[in-house]
Amino acid sequence: MRYLPHTEADRQAMLQDIGMSKMSDLFADIPSEFHTELGSLKLPDGLSEAGIVKKFTKAAEKNRHAGNTRCFLGGGTYYHFVPAVVDYIISRGEFLTAYTPYQPEIAQGTLQALFEYQTMIARLTGMEVSNASMYEAATATAEAALMARRVTRKTRTVIAGSVNPRYRAVTENYLSRLEGDFVEVGMGKFGTDLSKVIAEIDDKTACVIVQYPDFYGSVYDLKPLREACNAHKCLMVVAFSDVSAFGLIESPGAYGADIVVGSGQALGIPMAYGGPHLGVFACKKKYLRQMPGRVCGLTTDADGKRGFVLTLSTREQHIRREKATSNICTNQGLMCTAAATYMTLMGDAGLATIAQHSAAALDLLVSKLPSHVVAASGAHYNETVLTFESADKRDAFIAEARKQDIFAGIPLEKFEKDIEAKHLLVATTEMIEEDDVNALIAAMEVAS
Amino acid sequence: MSENKYSATSGIQQEEPLLFEHAHEAPESINLPGVKGEVSSDLAAFKRKTPANIPGLSEPETVRHFVRLSQWNHGIETGFYPLGSCTMKYNPRVNEQIARLPGLAHVHPDQPEDSVQGMLGLLSELQGWLAEIAGFSDVTLQPAAGAHGELAGLMMIRKCLDARGEQNRKKVLVPDSAHGTNPASAALCGMYTVELKSGADGRIDLEELKKHLDGDVAALMMTNPNTAGTFETDIKEICQLVHDAGGLVYGDGANLNALVGVARPGDMGLDCLHINVHKTFSTPHGGGGPGAGPVAVNDTLKPFMPVPRIVENDGVFSIETEDEQSIGTILSTLGQSGVYMRANAYISAFGNNHIHQIAQDAVLNANYVLSKLKSVYHVPFEGLCKHECLLTDEWQNKHGVKTLDIAKRLIDLGFHPMTVYFPLIVHGAMLIEPTETESRETLDSFCDAMLEIAAQCEAGDTQALHDAPLKPIRRRLDETQAARKPVLVWEG
Numbered sequence: 053m054r055y056l057p058h059t060e061a062d063r064q065a066m067l068q069d070i071g072m073s074k075m076s077d078l079f080a081d082i083p084s085e086f087h088t089e090l091g092s093l094k095l096p097d098g099l100s101e102a103g104i105v106k107k108f109t110k111a112a113e114k115n116r117h118a119g120n121t122r123c124f125l126g127g128g129t130y131y132h133f134v135p136a137v138v139d140y141i142i143s144r145g146e147f148l149t150a151y152t153p154y155q156p157e158i159a160q161g162t163l164q165a166l167f168e169y170q171t172m173i174a175r176l177t178g179m180e181v182s183n184a185s186m187y188e189a190a191t192a193t194a195e196a197a198l199m200a201r202r203v204t205r206k207t208r209t210v211i212a213g214s215v216n217p218r219y220r221a222v223t224e225n226y227l228s229r230l231e232g233d234f235v236e237v238g239m240g241k242f243g244t245d246l247s248k249v250i251a252e253i254d255d256k257t258a259c260v261i262v263q264y265p266d267f268y269g270s271v272y273d274l275k276p277l278r279e280a281c282n283a284h285k286c287l288m289v290v291a292f293s294d295v296s297a298f299g300l301i302e303s304p305g306a307y308g309a310d311i312v313v314g315s316g317q318a319l320g321i322p323m324a325y326g327g328p329h330l331g332v333f334a335c336k337k338k339y340l341r342q343m344p345g346r347v348c349g350l351t352t353d354a355d356g357k358r359g360f361v362l363t364l365s366t367r368e369q370h371i372r373r374e375k376a377t378s379n380i381c382t383n384q385g386l387m388c389t390a391a392a393t394y395m396t397l398m399g400d401a402g403l404a405t406i407a408q409h410s411a412a413a414l415d416l417l418v419s420k421l422p423s424h425v426v427a428a429s430g431a432h433y434n435e436t437v438l439t440f441e442s443a444d445k446r447d448a449f450i451a452e453a454r455k456q457d458i459f460a461g462i463p464l465e466k467f468e469k470d471i472e473a474k475h476l477l478v479a480t481t482e483m484i485e486e487d488d489v490n491a492l493i494a495a496m497e498v499a500s
Numbered sequence: 501m502s503e504n505k506y507s508a509t510s511g512i513q514q515e516e517p518l519l520f521e522h523a524h525e526a527p528e529s530i531n532l533p534g535v536k537g538e539v540s541s542d543l544a545a546f547k548r549k550t551p552a553n554i555p556g557l558s559e560p561e562t563v564r565h566f567v568r569l570s571q572w573n574h575g576i577e578t579g580f581y582p583l584g585s586c587t588m589k590y591n592p593r594v595n596e597q598i599a600r601l602p603g604l605a606h607v608h609p610d611q612p613e614d615s616v617q618g619m620l621g622l623l624s625e626l627q628g629w630l631a632e633i634a635g636f637s638d639v640t641l642q643p644a645a646g647a648h649g650e651l652a653g654l655m656m657i658r659k660c661l662d663a664r665g666e667q668n669r670k671k672v673l674v675p676d677s678a679h680g681t682n683p684a685s686a687a688l689c690g691m692y693t694v695e696l697k698s699g700a701d702g703r704i705d706l707e708e709l710k711k712h713l714d715g716d717v718a719a720l721m722m723t724n725p726n727t728a729g730t731f732e733t734d735i736k737e738i739c740q741l742v743h744d745a746g747g748l749v750y751g752d753g754a755n756l757n758a759l760v761g762v763a764r765p766g767d768m769g770l771d772c773l774h775i776n777v778h779k780t781f782s783t784p785h786g787g788g789g790p791g792a793g794p795v796a797v798n799d800t801l802k803p804f805m806p807v808p809r810i811v812e813n814d815g816v817f818s819i820e821t822e823d824e825q826s827i828g829t830i831l832s833t834l835g836q837s838g839v840y841m842r843a844n845a846y847i848s849a850f851g852n853n854h855i856h857q858i859a860q861d862a863v864l865n866a867n868y869v870l871s872k873l874k875s876v877y878h879v880p881f882e883g884l885c886k887h888e889c890l891l892t893d894e895w896q897n898k899h900g901v902k903t904l905d906i907a908k909r910l911i912d913l914g915f916h917p918m919t920v921y922f923p924l925i926v927h928g929a930m931l932i933e934p935t936e937t938e939s940r941e942t943l944d945s946f947c948d949a950m951l952e953i954a955a956q957c958e959a960g961d962t963q964a965l966h967d968a969p970l971k972p973i974r975r976r977l978d979e980t981q982a983a984r985k986p987v988l989v990w991e992g
Contacts, residue, residue, distance in 0.1 A: 063864060088764055093761065098854045158911055161573035162787035369681050411543055
């Protein structure tokens with residue numbers, strides 16, 4: 053077996069060295085009734101490396117993907133461009149095959165990359181501090197709700213119905229075994245009506261969670277929410293599903309958010325059928341000690357040179373055990389390195405270009421819609437809801453688009469099960485060209 | 501004492517400033533074929549007033565910056581990495597290659613099912629294989645890491661007990677040798693933990709266990725082999741006792757590497773087990789993730805598994821998103837599919853004819869190291885170990901040398917240290933897990949280093965140990981200072 057260095061002679065010699073004669077002696081402490089007969093598992097026999105490549109190539113060819121279609125799918129995952137340099141850097145064995153940096157002297161590479169990541173995420177979201185990642189956006193949202201309970205010592209959570217339904221579901225699930233109310237505020241439209249959210253905030257509220265741009269891609273003024281949170285001493289939590297937005301639009305931090313959470317997948321991380329992605333978590337500095345997850349901090353070494361370590365570990369499970377701020381241990385470290393590399397390559401100018409292209413593609417799409425398809429009104433970043441005359445007409449369009457190898461969007465009822473099946477969530481990125489938009493519109497016209 | 505028999509040298513390592521300290525910005529930003537044009541006036545009203553202040557470097561500078569950083573890291577590909585309970589085995593390169601195939605890497609999670617049959621097939625196949633290897637009836641792929649798997653498992657246990665009308669059961673028994681995530685996960689699930697004191701042999705003490713088994717018990721969370729690296733020989737009785745008391749048994753699968761292909765936790769009476777594929781099944785740990793923590797369940801817990809789930813019907817795969825008995829959803833997607841591609845490839849490479857060699861060589865290597873070191877390092881629990889061996893610094897303490905010094909000295913000799921000060925049940929723990937992918941030559945070299953360190957202690961020649969490490973780009977770092985005045989972002 054090519055991954056195992058021992059020859060049979062090595063094994064025999066080593067067994068002899070430890071006073072044993074056969075491999076099974078090593079497992080003498082396991083009651084014999086639990087010994088599996090070797091080679092009796094229902095698995096196929098091992099494949100050669102060439103066999104593995106063949107197997108996965110064949111399976112991959114059965115899938116359609118964003119690279120050989122025109123992809124207008126969003127809903128929390130977006131087809132952004134991944135520069136070759138990002139993949140190269142995270143493929144380097146020193147980053148790829150290291151563990152969590154428990155021995156900082158020989159993990160300064162990971163640690164400095166994390167520090168740079170934290171700095172850039174804080175700047176992009178307009179916040180004071182960032183942690184070193186959560187799993188993804190939904191669990192990050194749930195962790196924000198839990199953190200707000202610790203900070204405020206209150207237990208009521210208010211969440212806008214325009215937050216990605218999956219973030220809502222996971223957050224509700226995380227909170228469901230703990231005391232306290234979980235209030236979802238129905239919006240009644242494809243956008244965010246802050247007045248409805250604000251009406252639900254009371255003095256028992258630990259936090260209010262909104263999404264910006266919201267699940268439907270709508271961008272709106274968060275200022276009134278900050279005032280309402282101040283009035284009731286609750287935390288303002290802002291979620292997002294495509295961090296690329298903040299290359300263009302005002303950051304949640306600029307509106308005074310207390311905690312900002314969301315998906316950093318846009319920062320050089322492939323969609324990979326749902327993960328590994330990147331959960332972003334940033335907050336105000338005064339709440340630092342209630343923050344979940346790992347965090348990297350600056351310090352000095354024995355010679356007085358600048359260096360980095362994982363810090364504030366007294367918040368964490370390996371020290372605090374059942375009183376920890378979170379149970380998280382392994383997070384998405386390599387995705388932070390990817391995001392740091394991506395942001396370094398882009399800089400402000402590149403991030404702004406990506407966001408402008410993403411938004412301009414949506415504008416172009418909306419401007420070309422035939423009269424029987426209506427887009428949600430108001431300011432949108434790179435995602436919106438299209439409404440068709442009927443479910444049949446929408447489905448005819450989706451089918452026609454598929455024939456042209458276009459993934460036209462996500463039927464909204466996939467996220468919101470009670471909704472009439474005539475809506476479609478469509479998203480654009482810098483990967484969408486004018487030609488793609490034209491093809492989508494053409495399919496719409498054919499199907500109408 | 502010659503050091504050149506070890507791989508570490510004091511070769512050139514380049515200093516590299518923070519990217520914010522580089523003098524200039526890149527001359528031009530990225531050029532894209534996308535849709536050009538100004539954004540709509542609706543959106544323009546929300547434009548950022550000030551840029552984020554992300555500097556941006558040219559492509560050659562970016563590459564050099566991050567390559568230099570990478571060279572400050574020790575990875576499995578750099579050298580031996582015997583971090584106990586972390587299973588730092590070789591991460592096959594072909595797994596990286598196949599995970600990057602466009603048909604796997606650029607698949608959107610909400611594509612129609614008929615367009616992702618290849619992906620669903622690979623995930624479903626892995627689910628079946630993990631269930632088979634661990635000895636359970638089914639597996640959920642949704643948990644994103646081990647601790648997330650613990651949460652999922654405890655949620656299922658909670659739901660199962662609730663379905664039995666036993667909402668009152670909230671006590672979770674956790675051995676004092678357990679990973680810190682166990683009690684933290686229980687707390688997140690609205691349960692409370694009671695710590696079980698380990699017996700004199702480091703194992704669960706049946707009498708101690710019995711004392712805590714009453715009508716409040718929801719579950720026992722156990723790791724087997726435990727974190728002292730020894731097998732819980734009373735496993736059958738333990739599961740029986742907990743079940744008789746009306747509780748369920750949760751398995752922390754961090755140490756599954758000791759059993760792969762040789763014995764199956766599901767056969768021993770556990771109700772569920774999370775599997776760290778970034779340990780046992782070789783997916784790279786990436787300097788702190790991504791991992792994945794699929795949970796294998798028996799028939800008792802199967803009805804409560806999270807959604808979404810993959811279902812197969814006549815060779816056609818679909819995704820089930822609703823089920824009344826399910827604990828619901830705990831992630832925005834089906835799971836960390838990209839990680840699972842690599843795990844599938846790893847199991848594919850071994851197959852039924854070789855998979856037991858994972859546990860065999862892993863356990864052989866750990867016992868080999870133990871046998872070489874036990875005469876000079878204190879072994880708190882005598883006997884066979886499984887995939888890792890536990891030593892302490894007790895004999896070195898009398899020379900003023902602690903576990904931390906030994907660990908830092910190993911760095912100067914070219915090795916990543918073992919896990920230190922864990923488990924908490926012994927003083928000055930050193931937990932060594934070599935894994936199956938290390939050669940005898942490497943193990944011998946590491947043992948020589950450990951023997952040399954012990955000899956230096958005996959000889960009173962300990963300055964190099966206290967001063968270590970001297971060779972990496974940084975020496976010992978001041979963790980107290982970092983925590984007292986936290987600087988988490990660059991403000992320069």
